Amino acid sequence: MSIEITNVGKRFGSFVALDDVSVSIPSGQLTALLGPSGGGKSTLLRIIAGLEQADTGRVEIEGVDATNLPPQKRNVGFVFQHYAAFKHLSVRRNVAFGLEIRRRPKAEIRERVDELLALVHLEQFADRLPAQLSGGQRQRMALARALAVEPTVLLLDEPFGALDAKVRKELRDWLRRLHDEVHVTTVFVTHDQEEALEVADEIVVINEGRIEQIGSPDELYDAPANDFVMRFLGPVTQLGERLVRPHDLVLHTGDAEPGAVTGRITRITRIGFEIRVEVTTDDQVVVVTLTRTRFRSLDLDEGATVRVALAPEALAATVEA
Numbered sequence: 062m063s064i065e066i067t068n069v070g071k072r073f074g075s076f077v078a079l080d081d082v083s084v085s086i087p088s089g090q091l092t093a094l095l096g097p098s099g100g101g102k103s104t105l106l107r108i109i110a111g112l113e114q115a116d117t118g119r120v121e122i123e124g125v126d127a128t129n130l131p132p133q134k135r136n137v138g139f140v141f142q143h144y145a146a147f148k149h150l151s152v153r154r155n156v157a158f159g160l161e162i163r164r165r166p167k168a169e170i171r172e173r174v175d176e177l178l179a180l181v182h183l184e185q186f187a188d189r190l191p192a193q194l195s196g197g198q199r200q201r202m203a204l205a206r207a208l209a210v211e212p213t214v215l216l217l218d219e220p221f222g223a224l225d226a227k228v229r230k231e232l233r234d235w236l237r238r239l240h241d242e243v244h245v246t247t248v249f250v251t252h253d254q255e256e257a258l259e260v261a262d263e264i265v266v267i268n269e270g271r272i273e274q275i276g277s278p279d280e281l282y283d284a285p286a287n288d289f290v291m292r293f294l295g296p297v298t299q300l301g302e303r304l305v306r307p308h309d310l311v312l313h314t315g316d317a318e319p320g321a322v323t324g325r326i327t328r329i330t331r332i333g334f335e336i337r338v339e340v341t342t343d344d345q346v347v348v349v350t351l352t353r354t355r356f357r358s359l360d361l362d363e364g365a366t367v368r369v370a371l372a373p374e375a376l377a378a379t380v381e382a
C-alpha cells in the first residue's frame with residue numbers, strides 16, 4: 062500500500078470534517094475521492110499533502126510515518142482547480158521550477174523538461190507565458206510541473222473543475238492515458254461521479270466526513286453498499302421496497318410473474334437514445350429507461366397496462382429503499 066490513512070479525524074471548531082477515516086490507497090493506481098460538496102474530500106487530500114494537520118490518526122506514505130512531516134518532506138506533487146502559475150515565467154520555466162530550486166544540473170533539467178512537455182503535449186508552447194495558454198493547457202502544464210520532481214504521490218484537487226464540459230472530458234481521457242504511461246500513485250478529488258467511474262481504478266466515496274464505500278467502479282456500480290452510494294452514482298427509482306436503476310427494469314405486456322408489478326404508462330419521454338417511461342402503480346411511480354429499439358418493439362402508448370420487473374442479473378445492484 063502506498064498511502065495508509067488510519068483513524069484520521071479533523072474538526073474545524075465544532076464541525077466534524079473527517080470522522081475516524083481509515084483507508085489504504087494502493088501504489089501505482091489512480092484513486093478517486095468522490096462525494097458531494099462539503100463531504101471532506103479536499104480536507105482528506107490536504108491532510109495527505111501535509112497542508113492540513115489531522116487532529117487524530119496517522120498518515121503513512123510509502124511506509125514512512127508522514128503524520129507530522131511538513132509538505133515539502135513528503136515528496137508529493139499537487140495540482141489544484143485554480144493553479145497558481147508563475148505569470149512572468151515561460152511554460153518551460155514553470156515546469157522546470159521545482160528542479161531549479163533543487164539545483165539540478167542545467168542539462169539534466171532541460172532534458173527532463175523536454176520529456177515532460179512531450180508527455181503533456183505542450184512542446185510547441187514551451188516558450189509561451191501561462192496567460193497565453195487555454196485553461197486545459199494550463200492544467201496540463203500544472204501536471205507537468207507537479208511530475209517534474211518525481212513525486213511518490215500525485216494529488217489532484219478537482220484539477221479540471223473550472224473547465225467547460227468538453228475540455229473536461231478530453232482531459233479526463235488524457236489523464237487516464239498519462240497515468241497508464243507514468244503509473245505514479247495518484248489521488249484525485251472529484252464530485253463528478255461520471256469522472257470517477259470513467260477514470261479511476263478505485264473509488265473512495267466520502268460523505269459527511271465518513272467513508273461510505275471503497276471499491277472499483279464496477280464494484281460500486283454493481284453492488285452499492287447503501288442507498289447513499291446508489292443514489293450518488295446514478296439515477297434510481299423505487300420498485301416495491303427496493304431502490305433500483307431505471308435501466309435494470311424490464312417492461313412487458315405478458316402475464317405478471319412473481320416479483321413484477323402492474324401499472325399504467327403515464328408518461329413517455331425521449332432523452333437522446335433512451336426512452337424514459339413512467340409507470341404508475343397503485344402506490345408508486347416507477348421510472349423505466351429502455352433503448353429506442355426495445356421500446357419500438359413493444360409498441361406501447363400512454364395509458365397502456367404493463368408489467369415492470371427487475372432484470373434477474375441486476376439484483377445485486379439494488380438496495381433497500
Ligand SMILES: Nc1ncnc2c1ncn2[C@@H]1O[C@H](COP(=O)(O)OP(=O)(O)OP(=O)(O)O)[C@@H](O)[C@H]1O
Nearest residue numbers: 073078096097098099100101102103104105250252
Ligand atoms: N479551514 C477551514 N475552516 C473551517 N471549516 C473548513 C475549513 N476547511 C474546510 N472546512 C469545512 O469542512 C467541510 C469539508 O470541506 P472539504 O473542502 O473537505 O469538502 P469537499 O468534500 O472537498 O467539498 P468541496 O468539493 O466543496 O471542496 C466543509 O463543510 C468546509 O466548510
